[in-house]
Amino acid sequence: MATILGLDIDPQTVRAVAVRTALRKTEIIGYYQQPIELAPPPEAGEGGITVTEAAGGPEDAHQAATRRAIRGVLGSLGQPPDKVITELSGDEVSIRKASLPSKAAKKLDELLPFELEGKVPFDIAESIVDHQPIETVSGELRMHAAVVPRERIAAHLAEMRMFGLEPRHVAVGAVALDGLVPLLPELSTPGPHALIDIHPEGTDVCILVNGVCHFARTLSVTIADLDAGRQSVLERELRQTLAAWRMEGGSSPSTFFVCGQMAIRPGTDAWLGQIVGAPVETLRLPQAPGADDAVRPAFARAAALSGRALARGKHLDARQGPFATKQAANALREHLPLIAACATAVVFAFIFSSYARYSVLEARHQQLEDQLAEVTQEYFGTEARSADMALRALSRGARGDDPMPKFDAYDALEALSAAIPTEVTHDVRQLQIDLGDGDETGRFSIRGTVDSVSDTEQVVQAINNYRVVRAEGDTETRLRCFHELDLGNTTSTAEDRRSYRLEGQIRCLPEDQELSEEESSGRRGRRRRSN
Template sequence: MSRKILGLDIRPDAVSAVLINSSIKGTVIEAHEHVPLSGRKEDRNGLADSLETIQQKMDLSDSICVASFPADEISYRNIQVPFKGQKKIKKILPYELEPTLPFPVEELIIDFIHIEIPDHTNTKNLITAAVEKSKLQSFLDTLVAFNIDPEIVTVGGYPTAFSLSKFLDSHKNWLFIDIDNNKSTIFIILSGNIGLIRSFAIRSASLSYKIKSLCGNIRRTLYALEKILGLDFELDGGFITGCGIDDLGFDKDMEQALGFPIERVDVLRFAEILKQQPPPPSWIPFLMNNALSLALMEIQGAKGFNFRKGPFALKKIWEENKKNLIQTGVFFVLVLSLGWFNVFLDSYFMEKRLARLNHQITGIFTSTFPEVKNIVDPVQQMKIKIQQARKNALLPGETEKQIRAIDILNTISKAIPKDMDVTLNRFVMGSESVSISGDTDSFNSVDNIKSKLEQADIFKKIIISAANIDKFDKRVRFKLKVNL
């Protein structure tokens, strides 16, 4: 069975879409598009125009959509909490973030991811992302107008950063910058974990001025991360992507300004499940990386930021599966009915068999003891007759010493005072003696138990065969041999 996954990367100045078909035969890229956002036309926004173009060029029917929300419209915070439970974190998160956010928390949708920081074992480090409900609602309304209802809405650029954190050497520190024409987002990857996310505007009067503005923001962000997490680290390199790096020398100029290697990302080169196919025609990595990473996250089942929660959680399960659910319900009722019918038949035949067995038992009893005319419970009456026959079978002069276990237990119970701290946990009865095991609070108590039992008429002799103190609970474990 195949699945179609649509990765929809929505940015401040463009929309990129990658449609992947995943089946048991393999995973292939069916189609891809990159459409710059146009200006607002009458009552339509640029996003609607771009989505219309994508819908005309790509068959989006029956596809699962994973979309990104523009990263520059999201507020990010790094916080620490003293516990790890998801439920507790969700409860206290609004109170922790409220003093630091420019909007009331009730107007925001907040999600978070965990980050692992060395030497921070006693606290849980989080990156939180908060988006205004009104903007998210407008975003989803625009998508739904084109029959696109994404299962996941995540942070723009985050899927690519997440993919890099898994592809790259986990013992090194990396920088990933998602660059648009006038905005950029930084993801700092520390030892395989995303440690910080920040978005900021960049001045783009000229290429040199744009790079100077961008690198200045990067240095300030790195300094802020050292202060926030209390770490002293060095970057091993950086990766860039986005529609703002179309100039050929962009990465080299950044490398000279920052002093460490900068490389353009090509997610298609890293993706194992897509390595068997050549790049599609007109594929430009820095324009399609984020959309491809969105689709790959869904295929791989990776978890991360998702703003489809609370009032924006998916509510289409019943509508999409109504027919299947009804069929399943009918099948369940049918199976349940057959089950009850089977129980009824089993009960009926069991009663018939029981009546037949009772008749056979009565027949055996009457043939064995024909003198008994009043038959009430043939099994019990037969037991009594057998016991009487055994007593009558004793030879003359023989005596039968019959001491019942219940009588012994009753004697022990009466002999030991109720206020004595003693627990009996083993009782083994033989023909001539009884072995009793238990525990009590002291050796004196063992002696008291022995003396009390010696007063009973049915016991000939009491012997303490063992008495030891348990190392763990400090109680005396004892064994008594009682001669009958």
């Protein structure tokens, strides 16, 4: 939440409008006004010289009165504003329209001074140049360009500091009236809408299209000129201004508004309506404490200055270059309590998030550790609760029966091949190996050819006597894997060789152990079914 103060200082009165912003909500919290009253002149001292004159004369007295008026406004506000916006009158600056290719938008600060050279009454080298975009048409970026002498900006800032103020933004000329758009939604419609503000330094005319300032001009006629009977000068300059707008291709304004100090004078709207040839309305500002309907239009300029901080996009600001505000340091100091509170909240949120994540990971770690302990207890006979312990258990081997097969079909094929004597010429015509499922006894069937019947008997005897040796640690176990060999009939082949068929059971048992009666009967039953 920030408080923005638009400050309008004229020779007789200090007017201010305070706007408070919070997220997307904006409201005017008050209108403030203090007259600039000179203190009663002190009595003359020695030599007839008064204290005021000795201190510098009437000018210092007016500055002191202005300082008192500003302090009165700030005292009515109740708290220091987060941002103060002031302005330089249009007669102190030069505002021109300029057009450059839209592709050069990033180099406007470099190109604009050359574009404006010779077109403004100031030395560009000794001035601040700023711009405010209007629109982009056919690849051309149209903008307001302002040229402000550096010495004038320095004098304005020095004066504000003397009053105890450090403006964050210094608006210039009639363009500043577009700050009313965020406060008055009706000004953001297509329009065009013409705003006329007659004040002690001149007359500002601002024409808005879709809420954007397309035309701005400061005329020379002041309130004092009108009081002196120079209405005809304002009539002529207003007609010339509207003609210049139409020559640029602008359509006649659909609505005219008069605002500022002249707006509260009776008959001003009707008189201006006769000049422009259309009805002129008095600008109605939002209701807020400090001003009633009768005097509220006089605060239009102060309201426009505060509203410029709410408008999006770039706006003319004389505080550029060496006069740019040190926003980073100022903002840090202004919002240090809020930053500290936010930082504390972030730290606590991080700590809570880290603890929550640690708790989840710790629970998951415990779950995985329990699962590892359960699996290692089941297969290795000991609980392992770390990867190192599990690797050591794995290197020692599984407890009990190994879930992997100890004697598979490849082992049977290797054993049969190794069992056949090398001196026997043996050809395998058919080999079937079926190890069954689970603990079921396997079987094999081999059909081969040898040179003689004695070779057949030698093959059968070699397979029956073959032993598989398994080492477990330092102990070796001899296993008999082929049981109940059954040699079928032998026949002669065309090559005068002997063909035979041999069947048997496969189950690796210690060599002194025979198949059980159930395993043997199971084989005989299967053989009868196959026959």
